[in-house]
Amino acid sequence: MTTLRQLRYLVALADHGHFGRAAAACHVTQPALSMQIRDLEAELEVPLVERRRSGAVLTEAGEALAERARALTAGVKDFEAFARAQKEAESKRLVLGMIPTVAPYLLPKILPLLNAAVPGLELKVRETRTAALVSELAAGDLDAVIAALPLEAEGIEATALFDDPFLLAAPASDPAGPSDPRDLPAERLLLLEEGHCLREQALGACELGDLSTFGATSLNTVLQLVAHGQGITLVPKLAADEIIDPRIAVRPFADPQPRRTIGMAWRAATPRKRRLKDIAARIAQGMETP
Template sequence: MTLTELRYIVAVARERHFGRAAEACFVSQPTLSVAIKKLEEELEIKLFERGGSEVSVTPLGDEIVRQAQATLESAASIKEIARRGKDPLAGPLRLGVIYTIGPYLLPELVRHTIERVPQMPLLLQENFTVRLLEMLRTGELDCAILAEPFPDTGLAIAPLYDEPFMVAVPVKHPLATRSGISSAELKQETMLLLGNGHCFRDHVLEVCPEFARFASDAEGIRKSFEGSSLETIKHMVASGMGITVVPQLSIPRPEASQGAPLVGYIPFTDPVPTRRVVLAWRRSFTRYEAIAALRNAIYACRLSGVKRLTA
């Protein structure tokens, strides 16, 4: 049994496809298949069910894949320990970010990271929460910036900030002149929401459960639109199609505005809905200095309107 064989079975379990797993490991498919068959013969068990267009992991195979991942991480940590002896921050850091944070935090975060720790480039991945958690578990990512709550996966977590929500309305909307809006006042409005898979959609539905009623004759929301990104939805708000709820950091800064604004942003009245944004990483990840450096770089960003957390 070799680390290379363990790397192959982890890749197949992740990709659910021998061809894609071989590409991810930079080997030919026959090479990968022969190695896995050899390992199955050595262990005298079947790791994968091969049938149809997708490969599935057997129950026993799933346990072995998890142990293989832990073994690969332990082997990688040996190199990390040696590297930390020379420079604790040397080498790239693989960072995941959810879609409703990435566009508003990453540009400034990358700049601060380059300035502070140029020897630690960020390898970035934007995705849904559930996919980022899976990538953390399998070792494809070192850490991720997420919004709570999410399933408890035994990760180490450091809180970053609490971010209030705002209501985005067309500038000519009757609500645009208000200094504050309660969630109850939004029941009769046309609401534009992110599509399924976005955790921010779930946050909005928690604030205003009425938004989950999509039928045109439902009491409350007359109609709804599901968008793929907050920026798409904000453009639709600007065109007068409805209103939406957005996180504070997604609001354009005044210096970035060109011409007269088409969207107005109004705060909620108390109690103001918020989301907690955290940095999460595997407890087995050994580059503690890299996590601390990343968190410091995040705090160096402006983060206007949010409550920074240091606990």
């Protein structure tokens, strides 16, 4: 079977007209190049080269085939260059999934870190619930996911980024609330609707089981209700840092504070694992810096 190596050697021989110079141009020994040309002649059953003391002259068939070989090898070079360009573009593209109670608060903090890790980064963000993110990650639609741990799914690896304590958000006119989340009045507790991991984490922190409470679709909606005196809620510190409404008072609980752990996950088999681990490490380090 004719090989790409043989075609390259034939083109080099056509260019240099000498086995020694052609071999040097191809970075191989002269006997190795000569043997490959002989094998090509045997494969094609066509004499390609007239071997002379002064050098090598291609036969008429050799000249015609060398021109075709030149076009083929040029096409392969274009193919390889295109693949390298695609690899470079792919290395700068990141499709990141994030849960809604993390994305708007974390992105402003980590975008400079991501741009430093991947100069020229092309970032696309998918914001939805954890279950959907894990499914899309496993299907290959996302490169990585940032959400509350644990993220358990076959073929998925995760690493912790930072701890995010829960704080009490209450109307500013309310007296100071309990220092223990388990003492919160369940009838006043406002939570996200079922299916949001933040709801489950808040219920876990309060050690409450099945609780029939108002369910909102966004944390901002819950905080608006708190601002208008309609109840209280647990808010992660990541989001609490962005609350500037004077009608809302944010207070920490006593130690040990309830908290969630935010982590980053990717497919165990992804070829970009090394890059993603580097990004995760940069985020973790950046979140440690005040």
